[in-house]
Amino acid sequence: MSKKATARISVGSKIFDTINYTLLGLMGLVTILPFIHVVGSSFATSAEIASTKFLLFPTKFSLDAYRFIFSTDTIFRALGISVFVTFLGTLWSMFFSVLTAYGLSRRDLVGRRALNFLIVFTMLFNGGMIPTFLVVQQTGLLNSLWALIIPVTINAFNMIILRSFFMNLPQGLEESAKIDGASDFGILFRIVIPVSMPSIATISLFYAVTYWNTYMHAILYLSDSTKWPVQVLLRQIVVLASGFNYDGAAYTDVPPPEVTVKMATIVVATVPVLLVYPFLQKYFAKGALLGSVKG
């Protein structure tokens, strides 16, 4: 290759890099700017909201919107319900998903194929919203927080991913434990689960995010507004603009502008997910698992 050709390629390569890096940077910026705008506006004073058009970082910090939304029980109750459903739901779903996934990962199980098909088929076809609603109604779960959990106990896709993980564990692991006289439950809880922690953590976080974000099931199954999780409240406040029910609240000043209240509510509903995001990232990006069986 001549010197000239090399030079040309590297110049072309540099132009390529510049364009590529710039476009990706812009993409990242466009993705994140709406969030910054919302967070920034939620801390802005009413004067700044009125005067500044494209607010990203407020010059003066104000907590009025937050003091306002936290002056009533409404948001505390909604947050409490969401936290409760997320914790309980994740534990509940993981417990049954792991049990089912481990059972179905055993290659010597008679009827394994049929059971797998039973589960996979539900990913391709289901009864739909109305018949499912009728079942939930029949089971007496309507208007109970369990209605947000029990009807979605196992996500077939999550369960199958867990099962693939268990199937990829070395066979020797179970066999050696069996020789030592461990029962199936002993093998699962003392050996399989500890060595699968990264994947279990990942799937748990998927479940947790799903439970935190639950909205459809709440509007389907809960008619009592005192049981609404934070997502339903958020929609009530922002999209339907039905405002905040703040009668009898401890907040006595002039209410902050509606916009900042909306923004602050969005932030409150989002922050918990952003808090777990780094953990999710960590497990997702790396996490080495040292095999318990050599070779």
Place this chain on the structure above:
Amino acid sequence: MIIYDETLFIYLSIKLAFNLVKKWGFAMASIAIPRTKSKKKMTAVDRKKRRSETWRRIKRNKLIYLMILPGVIYFLVFKYLPMYGLIISFQDYKPYLGITGSEWVGFAHFERLFTSPEFWMIFRNTLGLFALQIFIYFPIPIIISLMLNEVRHSLYKRGIQTIIYIPHFMSWVVIVSISFVMLTLDGGIINSLLETFGFEKINFLMSAEWFRPIYIIQVIWREAGWGTIVFLAAITAVDPQLYEAARIDGANRFRQMWHITLPSIRSVIIVLLILKIGNVLELGFEHVYLLLNASNRSVGEIFDTYVYVAGLQQGQFSYSAAVGFFKGIVGLIMVVIANKLAKAFNEEGIY
């Protein structure tokens, strides 16, 4: 040593997707062509021996059956019982009479659905959003992952990835709410921008023309970044020697991307496209429902939202169950067709 990382996780997901498509194909094939039994006739003794062997295996695993029992009960009660419940779409279901006591009406609800003028509107809208998903959304994660793959500074790459994955973890309520405060007529940042640059303000949220663009932009914002993971994982499997060879042949970076990276991930692209087609009618009830209002209903009402409104808000259980049934059947047919396509591509793929 077992290394667990992102790539393995994604690879398992892809493998799973492949297997689902394949398995389903086999299931379909075995329905069409009954498997010929090549087994020799078993003697009574053989049969007895076999049965006792199976029985022994079942007994040995009785604790395992106990483990999967709750899971199986869950699927039977909350997935299969509703499928049985679909028979109300052939009845005039009255809650106080129940499934056993309600009157049979045959295909009346389906007839009503197909003859209603709303049906074609909903059908058009569903198809419209589906087309947007396939033609506009689908290529974007592929392009982004090709671009990310060309980034050499791993810190920059990881930084961009971290940012573009975030929206995936936000609920639709949050995504729609943020769009809402940005697009609103007075005080929304977008309309302020339009005004500053001398354009007319647009009432995005109450406009039928803007419904589809808003829908697809939100889908891209939430999912495009996350969607790159699968393609990035597939790209890591490309043989580096191919690039070496191309470089010696004088191919520039763009041509390497076009002639090596893209063809190498072709099979993954096809599988994902098929899965997407199979999900034709899963356009996101929550998302669309949150965007719907009286002024954009003519373009925004899809089967899912229609079922919800007709069934749970207006109490027409049987009719909306019929609508849902129709939707489910179309989805199932699409899966089968998509799978046939997959097999066609598979045969072609083996050179």
